[in-house]
Amino acid sequence: MAPLGSYLALSAILFAIGMIGFLSRRNIILMLVSAEIMLNAVNVSLAGFSHHMADQRGQILALFVIAVAAAELAAGLGLVIALTRNRPGVNIEDLTQLKW
């Protein structure tokens, strides 16, 4: 079996990739998908800890993370619909109404 360190390293790298994607993409939907990548990276870390420590609470936490990801999807895409109704396009740099 793979050691815990490799699970954690994989989780850290996936989280960093998701973070780069979330910060740098201009498309709101792809930003939300990058957030899903980050949540998935955390799930990898939780499953690794659960395996290593022979404790299934990590798996239950990962299940809760998946449900929160579904909630985030519903709320985020509702916001995207509301945005695209007011102005076409999902470019994050166009949303400057609050800028003074």
Added chain:
Amino acid sequence: MAISAGQIVFYYLAAASIASAILAVTRANPVHGMLWVLALFLHVAGIFLLAGAEFLAAVQVIVYAGAILVFYLFFLMLLDLPAEAAGPRFGRHWPLCALAGFAFAALALWVRIPGLTPAGELTASASRGSLRTFGLALFQQFVLPFEILSLVLLAAIVGAVVVARGRTGS
């Protein structure tokens, strides 16, 4: 040091998921990026299988790769895809973002936990991944967070409907 078959499979899955994650956040076409995210989710499901979390792997495939990703693809249809693919895919500040991401990865890889040893008996892991023990723990020890989670999902669904419907209802 002998390398077992499980380790080879793990390193393949890890390399494939990192590669598909990188491709997913860098493709210009959002649909291609979404399909790479699908590859990422399936490989992560394989990692869950290796970690003895069979139910989690099934949920990953059904909920993430099935429901969530299809929903995202459906919402991509709102976009003007050719114009979206032609424009710049990253904001002007992307070097700063890449720097932040690399700094995070370096920090997370640098932090080691030396004294991390198994807390419980490893022999108990035979029944650990089974659905029965999982369900018993979920509905006994974690029943309150489980119910709160259902409220969170309900609030998110109702909120999404309210936000997306707009002013027509008033």
